[in-house]
Amino acid sequence: MNFRSLFSLFSSDLAIDLGTANTLVYARGKGIVVNEPSIVAINKTTGDVEAVGKEAKEMLGRTPGNIVAIRPMKDGVIADFKVTERMLNYFIQKAHGRKMLVHPRIVIGVPCEITQVEKRAVIDSAYRAKASEVYLVEQAMVAAIGAGLPITQACGNMIVDIGGGTTDVAVISLSGIVYSRSVRVAGNEMDDAIMQYLKRKYNLLIGERTAEQIKIQIGSAYPLDRPLTMEIKGRNLIEGVPKTITIDDSEIREALSECVATIMNAIRVAL
Ligand SMILES: Nc1ncnc2c1ncn2[C@@H]1O[C@H](COP(=O)(O)OP(=O)(O)OP(=O)(O)O)[C@@H](O)[C@H]1O
Ligand SMILES: [Mg+2]
Incomplete structure (x- = not known):
């Protein structure tokens, strides 16, 4: 030893x-x-x-x-x-x-x-x-073990892990990974998309942390039963002054649509 x-x-x-x-x-x-x-x-x-x-x-x-x-x-x-x-x-x-x-x-x-x-x-x-x-x-x-999937069985178990940097899609059967693919679109990219969207639409500059808060609070991939709004603070790029605006879930859905489509596509390819 x-x-x-x-x-x-x-x-x-x-x-x-x-x-x-x-x-x-x-x-x-x-x-x-x-x-x-x-x-x-x-x-x-x-x-x-x-x-x-x-x-x-x-x-x-x-x-x-x-x-x-x-x-x-x-x-x-x-x-x-x-x-x-x-x-x-x-x-x-x-x-x-x-x-x-x-x-x-x-x-x-x-x-x-x-x-x-x-x-x-x-x-x-x-x-x-x-x-x-x-x-x-x-x-x-x-992740599959943690989620309690029956990975040892002879059936296919699909696992989709959307993290910060990557979305990993894998199919596991008989304790082995039979298919796996990773796309470099996940949480961080979504935060980025929200920042870009608000800059484009409202000339509003927000930080990473605010973008993440917006995503967590009112972000969605599919229309919600009840609409959500959120008041956000940023800096107006033209006037250079702080500004507060109110945004809703449909706008954030639009901002996230490209990221969501990439993730959906990765899942579709695996199926
Ligand atoms: N309730 C929530 N709704 C939407 N996104 C969330 C929520 N909670 C956390 N996130 C996002 O999930 C991401 C972090 O996920 P996770 O901790 O699994 O990533 P990671 O394992 O560090 O990243 P990777 O697996 O890519 O290396 C962040 O982008 C964070 O903003
Ligand atoms: Mg992870």
Whole structure:
């Protein structure tokens, strides 16, 4: 037994869902111990990490000039290796109550269409964050298990996971993935579409966080029984002044229609 695995005897095993939008860490015997946005705030002058997760998200869009908030994961894969590593390190330490000398065994869920190079990057990041053993599993498979689908049976189970960066469509049968496809259109793209729409239609500039709130509060793919409206604040691009307008669900449906069509198409292709 080497030193690393000796250390692992004293630390609980972890399972990590390293998402574009949110990272979740599950510790054996404890449940989900971390559920925070995948965001890191870095001080450009010193290069120091100022905040990670929830705290860093608060800084997004309102950070002073020398602090940048980075989303190190893009489209479900690692876009910034160094920052991802620091984020993983922080979350792993947090999961262990900041005990030193922990070398947990870690299972990490990755998207189906991730390349070998990207897989290697995830594995290396976890090892550098002091894991003793690292295993990658397909996110679609664990999502299906989590949702309680009868994946071991000889029938087809379809799973559609709309995340922040990617929408993954997979068909699972007899414990294996028989079909999988990932499109890089999901929550973030929807937020973007809402921002673009309001800019086009009302010359109104809003931030990412407001766009996400609009999506969650009044966003829909199919006409609602009862209409919803929402008051939003933004900046008028022509006059350059703050402005408040009221929008309704049909407008947001229109804004989201292209994203929804792309996702529907991916599902249709799988059927
Ligand atoms: N109630 C809601 N209605 C609509 N969208 C929501 C709601 N709650 C969260 N979201 C969106 O879901 C997305 C985050 O989903 P999730 O945490 O599954 O992503 P992720 O696993 O981090 O991303 P990925 O799987 O692409 O790596 C965000 O874009 C968020 O705005
Ligand atoms: Mg996900």
